[in-house]
Amino acid sequence: xxRPREFDPExxxxxxxxxxWDLGYEEASLAELLSAMEITKGSFYKAFQDKHSIYLESxxxxxxxxxxxxxxxxxxxxxxxxxxxILGLFGKVAEAIDxxxxxxxxxxxxxxxxxxAAGGEAEAKLQAMVHRLENAFxxxxxxxxxxxxxxxxxxxxGILSAYFGLRVLGRxxxxxxxxxxxxxxxxxxxxxxx
Amino acid sequence: xxRPREFDPExxxxxxxxxxWDLGYEEASLAELLSAMEITKGSFYKAFQDKHSIYLESxxxxxxxxxxxxxxxxxxxxxxxxxxxILGLFGKVAEAIDxxxxxxxxxxxxxxxxxxAAGGEAEAKLQAMVHRLENAFxxxxxxxxxxxxxxxxxxxxGILSAYFGLRVLGRxxxxxxxxxxxxxxxxxxxxxxx
DNA sequence: AGGGTTAGGAACCAATCGGTACAAAACACA
DNA sequence: TGTGTTTTGTACCGATTGGTTCCTAACCCT
Numbered sequence: 111x112x113r114p115r116e117f118d119p120e121x122x123x124x125x126x127x128x129x130x131w132d133l134g135y136e137e138a139s140l141a142e143l144l145s146a147m148e149i150t151k152g153s154f155y156k157a158f159q160d161k162h163s164i165y166l167e168s169x170x171x172x173x174x175x176x177x178x179x180x181x182x183x184x185x186x187x188x189x190x191x192x193x194x195x196i197l198g199l200f201g202k203v204a205e206a207i208d209x210x211x212x213x214x215x216x217x218x219x220x221x222x223x224x225x226x227a228a229g230g231e232a233e234a235k236l237q238a239m240v241h242r243l244e245n246a247f248x249x250x251x252x253x254x255x256x257x258x259x260x261x262x263x264x265x266x267x268g269i270l271s272a273y274f275g276l277r278v279l280g281r282x283x284x285x286x287x288x289x290x291x292x293x294x295x296x297x298x299x300x301x302x303x304x
Numbered sequence: 305x306x307r308p309r310e311f312d313p314e315x316x317x318x319x320x321x322x323x324x325w326d327l328g329y330e331e332a333s334l335a336e337l338l339s340a341m342e343i344t345k346g347s348f349y350k351a352f353q354d355k356h357s358i359y360l361e362s363x364x365x366x367x368x369x370x371x372x373x374x375x376x377x378x379x380x381x382x383x384x385x386x387x388x389x390i391l392g393l394f395g396k397v398a399e400a401i402d403x404x405x406x407x408x409x410x411x412x413x414x415x416x417x418x419x420x421a422a423g424g425e426a427e428a429k430l431q432a433m434v435h436r437l438e439n440a441f442x443x444x445x446x447x448x449x450x451x452x453x454x455x456x457x458x459x460x461x462g463i464l465s466a467y468f469g470l471r472v473l474g475r476x477x478x479x480x481x482x483x484x485x486x487x488x489x490x491x492x493x494x495x496x497x498x
Numbered sequence: 499a500g501g502g503t504t505a506g507g508a509a510c511c512a513a514t515c516g517g518t519a520c521a522a523a524a525c526a527c528a
Numbered sequence: 529t530g531t532g533t534t535t536t537g538t539a540c541c542g543a544t545t546g547g548t549t550c551c552t553a554a555c556c557c558t
Contacts, residue, residue, distance in 0.1 A: 112504035113554040133419050136330040140546055151547085152506045161546065215417065222476040223409065223417040225327050233477065240478055267482045268489025271469030278468045282416040283427065284434055288461045295462025298496050299489055306534035307524045334516055345517080346536050355516065 119157055122147040124175075127168035131217040135165055135226030165227075169235045172217045177239050184246040192250035192257075193300040196269060200293045203276060207285045215281030218243075219274045244270050254304045265303040272296050313351055316341040318369075321362035325411040329359055329420030359421075363429045366411045371433050378440040386444035386451075387494040390463060394487045397470060401479045409475030412437075413468045438464050448498045459497040466490050 125146045129138045140161060144154055158164040180199065189195045206212045218239050221227045227236060247266035251257050257265075276292050279285040285292075319340045323332045334355060338348055352358040374393065383389045400406045412433050415421045421430060441460035445451050451459075470486050473479040479486075 111502075111556045113506080113556090115505060116554095134328070134330075134417075136328075137419050139544080141544085150507050152508085155547070156505065213422075219472060220417050222472050223414050225331050228407075236476060237478060240473075240476065244482075264485035264488050267485035268466070268492075271473060271482070271486045272462070272466050272489075273469065274472045275465030275467065275469035278413060278416050278472065279434075279465060282430060282434065284431060288438075288465070291458035291461035292465045294458050295466075295493055298462075299492060302492055302496070305526045305532075307526090307536080309535060310524095333514080335514085344537050346520095346538080349517070350535070 115153070115157070117147075117149050117153065122149060122157070123164070123167055123171050126164050127171050127217070130165055130168050131172070131214055131220065134220065134224045166231055166235065169217075169221065169227075169232060169239075173235070173239050173242075177218065177242055181242055181246040184250045192253040193304055195250050196247060196300060197293075197297060200273070200276070200296055203273075203280070204289045204293060207280050207289050211283060212277070212280035212285060213283060216274070216277040219277045220281065222274075240270070243273070251300075251303055257303055261303055265299055268299055269296060272299070309347070309351070311341075311343050311347065316343060316351070317358070317361055317365055320358050321365050321411070324359055324362050325366070325414065326408055328414065328418045360425055360429065363411075363415065363421075363426060363433075367429070367433050367436075371412065371436055375436055375440040378444045386447040387498055389444050390441060390494060391487070391491060394467070394470070394490055397467075397474070398483045398487060401474050401483050405477060406471075406474035406479060407477060410468070410471040413471045414475065416468075434464070437467075445494075445497060451497055455497055459493055462493055463490060466493070 125148070126143055129143055129146045132138075133142070140151075140154075143161070143164075144150060147154070149157075158167065183189060183199060183202075184195050186195070189198050203212070218236065221232070222236055222240070227233060244266050247269050248262050251262040251265055252259065272292065272295065276285060276289060279288055279292070319342070320337055323337055323340045326332075327336070334345075334348075337355070337358075338344060341348070343351075352361065377383060377393060377396075378389050380389070383392050397406070412430065415426070416430055416434070421427060438460050441463050442456050445456035445459055446453065466486065466489065470479060470483060473482055473486070
């Protein structure tokens, strides 16, 4: 009954997310967004309301795509015991660092630091994602024999901060030298918890 | 022999640094900088070359003022053993979090994530600061009895990433709930090292 | 084939961006 | 009290920012 759109909103959103991920909110200009999404202004403002809206959508998209994947990995018994799964996640990060340096880092972590995201809806979304990660660590730890709830909680939080720290170092281009050592410390935290 | 300047370049630089610290490079507009520094454009461009230059100067200023202070604290035997000094540093961060939420975080950590600082002179300065911190942790650990060089190195790096992770959580407004648990994990790392 | 409806694209908008030019102002020295 | 020198403030600059308008193109349905 009307002209069909010539682009897939999902892949366009994905491209936008990647740009925000790389550059942050302010530094990702509308022109760069349009270029990355391969659409023009008309289509952009018709499909998404404005820059801020698509930023929020990008956060949701990251939650659905990346965080959910990470949580799933941490929850899947096929990936070993709770401790093994957590270590497996860090191993995957180390792999990414080895492969391409991981200069993108973690969108969640980057956005937590990005002042453009502070306050309002964005911050609430970010905090929710952090808690999802924390709880995924927590549950994985809790599954292992002999780990009490308080111990699992505090260990989860320690691992969470170690995780963000590692991603910061990755973005700074320093993780290649440091990742292995950092992960060995996480190994220790897991050992003392279980 | 000429008109004297009406402002102290050092305090103006300090104000500029604080704004970059809070907002990041892009988000700190020239207008906001001038307002924070309480000078006008003419004075600004005469005393500092341009925005990018004063950003680099701000990084140096942070290195001289904050990082040097932190390194000094970590090196001073009056603050206890190596492990005690490291824990003392985390305690000071926890205090800042308790007091005002620490929504500023750590300028070094924020700048590591800020894409505007990636590549070029800024990145080199940032990496140098990271290494200063790492070495301060390393030396503090090495002082304690029974800690080998390899153990001190990897522990220092693990603590470094935990430190950045904690500051990220602080900036996100989540550290109030999590700081104590995170620090307890650092305590464990220190215990196993020594 | 024609009408209804929506997407696409270019022209245009005010506001702001970082940066420059230049004249007035304020001092030190003679 | 000039005079030379530097700072200060303001007017101005082109480029870019995010956003709107509106016309045309492309499609579905009758």
